[in-house]
Structures are given as C-alpha cells and as structure tokens.
Amino acid sequence: MKWRRWFRALHRDVGYVAVALTISYALSGLAVNHIEDWNPNYRFEVTSFEIGPLPPGDLSARAAFVVAQLRLDPTTVRGHFQETATDLRVFLADGQEARVDMTTGRGRLKTITTRAVLFEVNSLHLNNLKGVWTYVADLFAVALMFLAVTGMTMMKGDRGLAGRGKWFVAAGLLIPLGFIVYMYA
Amino acid sequence: MIRRPLAPALALALAGLLAACDAGPKTTSTASASTSGAPAAAPAAPAAGETFGAGVKLPDATAIDTLLADPKAHVGKTVRVEGMVVDVCPKRGCWMDLAGAGPGQKLRFKVTDGEMVFPVDAKGKYAVVEGVVAINELTLEQTKEYVAYQQREYGADRDPATVTEPMTIVRLDGTGAVLRDKK
Numbered sequence: 001m002k003w004r005r006w007f008r009a010l011h012r013d014v015g016y017v018a019v020a021l022t023i024s025y026a027l028s029g030l031a032v033n034h035i036e037d038w039n040p041n042y043r044f045e046v047t048s049f050e051i052g053p054l055p056p057g058d059l060s061a062r063a064a065f066v067v068a069q070l071r072l073d074p075t076t077v078r079g080h081f082q083e084t085a086t087d088l089r090v091f092l093a094d095g096q097e098a099r100v101d102m103t104t105g106r107g108r109l110k111t112i113t114t115r116a117v118l119f120e121v122n123s124l125h126l127n128n129l130k131g132v133w134t135y136v137a138d139l140f141a142v143a144l145m146f147l148a149v150t151g152m153t154m155m156k157g158d159r160g161l162a163g164r165g166k167w168f169v170a171a172g173l174l175i176p177l178g179f180i181v182y183m184y185a
Numbered sequence: 186m187i188r189r190p191l192a193p194a195l196a197l198a199l200a201g202l203l204a205a206c207d208a209g210p211k212t213t214s215t216a217s218a219s220t221s222g223a224p225a226a227a228p229a230a231p232a233a234g235e236t237f238g239a240g241v242k243l244p245d246a247t248a249i250d251t252l253l254a255d256p257k258a259h260v261g262k263t264v265r266v267e268g269m270v271v272d273v274c275p276k277r278g279c280w281m282d283l284a285g286a287g288p289g290q291k292l293r294f295k296v297t298d299g300e301m302v303f304p305v306d307a308k309g310k311y312a313v314v315e316g317v318v319a320i321n322e323l324t325l326e327q328t329k330e331y332v333a334y335q336q337r338e339y340g341a342d343r344d345p346a347t348v349t350e351p352m353t354i355v356r357l358d359g360t361g362a363v364l365r366d367k368k
Binding site: 081089 | 269271275276277278284288289299302304305306307308309310366367
C-alpha cells in the first residue's frame with residue numbers, strides 16, 4: 001500500500017535525523033539514572049595542604065595569605081566566608097575553593113571539573129538551556145513517537161504487527177505496566 | 186520506485202540548527218563592587234547579571250541577618266535577598282546557600298528540581314534572589330536524619346552523632362534569581 005511506502009521513507013529519514021539526539025539522550029539517561037551514586041556532571045578533586053597558623057588580621061588579609069601560600073592566582077579570588085569559629089573558606093573562579101583551619105593552617109583545596117560530553121548531553125536532556133531548546137526537545141519527542149508508530153508498520157504478514165509483532169509490542173507494554181501496578185500495590 | 190521525501194528530515198535538521206542559537210539564561214550588563222561576603226543592605230536598582238526563573242522584581246532587599254533573627258515574622262512573605270553564594274547543590278543545582286554577615290550564617294534558596302539549575306561553580310559569585318520565606322521545625326530525630334543526609338549527600342562536616350537539639354530550617358522557596366560576578 002502507498003501509505004506503508006511513505007511510512008518507510010519517513011521512518012528512515014526521521015530516524016537518521018534522530019540518531020544523534022537519541023544516542024545523546026540515552027547516554028544522559030544512563031548517567032542521571034544513577035545520580036544517587038555519583039555526580040553525572042562534575043568531578044571534584046580535593047587535595048590537602050598545611051600552611052601553618054594564619055597570621056592575625058582581618059579575614060580579607062587572612063584570605064590573601066592563604067591564596068599566596070597556595071600560590072593561587074589572586075586575581076581569581078571571588079570572596080571569602082567564615083564558616084565556623086576556626087574555618088575560613090576562600091572562593092576562586094571556576095568553583096575552586098580553599099578551606100582552611102585558621103588556627104592550624106591545615107586545609108583542603110577543592111577543584112571542580114565538568115565531565116566532558118556528559119555535562120553537555122545532560123544539559124540538553126534535562127533542558128537546562130530552556131528557551132528554544134524546549135521546542136526542539138518537544139519536536140524530538142514527537143519524532144520518537146512517530147518512529148515508534150511507523151516502526152510497527154515496517155513489515156507485513158507473519159513478521160508484521162498482525163503476526164508476531166503484536167506479541168512483542170504487548171511484551172514491551174507489560175514491562176512498564178508491571179512496574180506501575182507494583183507502584184500502586 | 187519509492188519516492189524519497191526529504192522534507193521531514195530537513196525540518197528536523199533545521200530545528201537542530203536553530204537550537205544552537207539559544208543562549209540559555211538571559212544575561213544583562215554586570216555591576217561591580219567588592220568581593221566581600223557581606224550581604225547587601227537594600228539597593229533599589231534592578232538586578233543585573235545572569236537571570237534564572239522569573240528573575241527579581243522587588244526593589245528592596247531584606248538582610249539575611251534580619252530574616253534569620255526572626256524568621257516567623259517573615260513566613261509566607263515574598264522577599265528579595267542578596268548575598269555571596271557559598272554553596273550550591275552539587276548534583277542538581279537546585280539550591281544555593283547565601284552568606285549572611287556572621288560566621289556560619291547562611292540562608293538556603295531552594296527551587297523545584299529542574300525549574301532553575303544553578304551552576305556548581307557559582308560559589309563566590311553574588312546572588313540576588315527572590316522567593317517566599319518558609320520554615321521547617323524538625324524533631325530531634327528528623328534533625329539527625331537531616332544532618333546525616335547532608336553529610337552523606339553533600340559531604341557536610343557535621344556528624345549526626347553530635348546532634349543533641351532539634352533544628353529549625355529557614356529557607357527561601359525561590360521564584361527567581363540573578364547571578365553576577367560581584368556585588
């Protein structure tokens with residue numbers, strides 16, 4: 001039939017266009033699905049240091065002392081905050097942070113790096129961009145539904161939807177249905 | 186012979202190209218000032234910087250110290266608060282802690298997951314935020330669970346075994362924010 005030809009052609013071409021986003025969304029899905037166990041966007045590196053007791057003075061002077069002792073670029077300093085009676089935190093560009101015990105001089109330098117590829121695909125998948133991307137993602141979702149529906153019509157006869165295809169579709173439906181039943185049980 | 190329609194594929198490809206033009210959160214011109222962690226008093230100027238959510242509309246800020254001193258007096262009220270960002274939710278970017286004037290004095294600005302996503306490298310930046318004041322009075326057991334969660338999830342220093350008194354959490358349920366490099 002003519003409609004099947006059209007479905008096949010559209011399924012093929014829409015499928016080509018959807019390849020990149022399908023893979024990136026699936027990759028991000030795997031990453032954020034396990035967010036309780038790891039951070040899918042950032043990697044944190046912490047190194048310990050000891051610079052000796054901080055000299056007396058106001059917090060700004062003490063923060064400057066920490067930056068100098070750690071040989072960090074003073075132009076990247078954003079600010080400082082006294083977390084406790086003894087702990088001073090110095091914030092630098094790119095989320096870097098030095099936290100030091102002012103009485104002992106012992107502390108930790110924390111550096112953040114984004115996970116290459118994952119950070120970007122997660123931003124797309126979770127729609128952190130907002131704006132126009134929202135509509136592109138909507139379009140992609142519609143395209144996936146179209147691919148799913150037209151995919152069922154690719155074959156005729158015993159291997160088609162009217163044949164064994166319907167059993168595979170039913171099996172695929174039973175998996176989420178089973179979990180939904182479990183959810184409400 | 187099968188005809189090969191190209192229109193659907195081209196339409197999707199065009200949409201993808203258009204997406205590349207999106208710049209994410211809106212950014213306006215940036216103000217400048219010191220890098221101190223002290224909160225602002227009450228500037229009347231509209232907030233400039235990278236805008237999240239509905240942005241900030243109230244002209245006058247309420248000091249974090251004032252809020253924390255008597256949170257019940259502000260519950261349910263929409264307020265504008267300003268301060269240096271000292272912590273950000275590392276996984277979902279769904280909250281920021283803003284510094285008050287005193288040691289350890291912080292106010293949490295919380296948004297619905299995904300509604301706004303604050304970059305984890307925003308620490309040390311200056312935030313102007315707007316939201317509704319809420320308080321949550323925890324029992325001793327809930328306090329221990331909360332501290333344990335903070336330790337497990339965010340690496341907080343406090344040991345839940347040291348908790349002896351129930352705590353009250355004061356936070357701002359956020360509607361919008363503006364982030365900029367300096368005050």
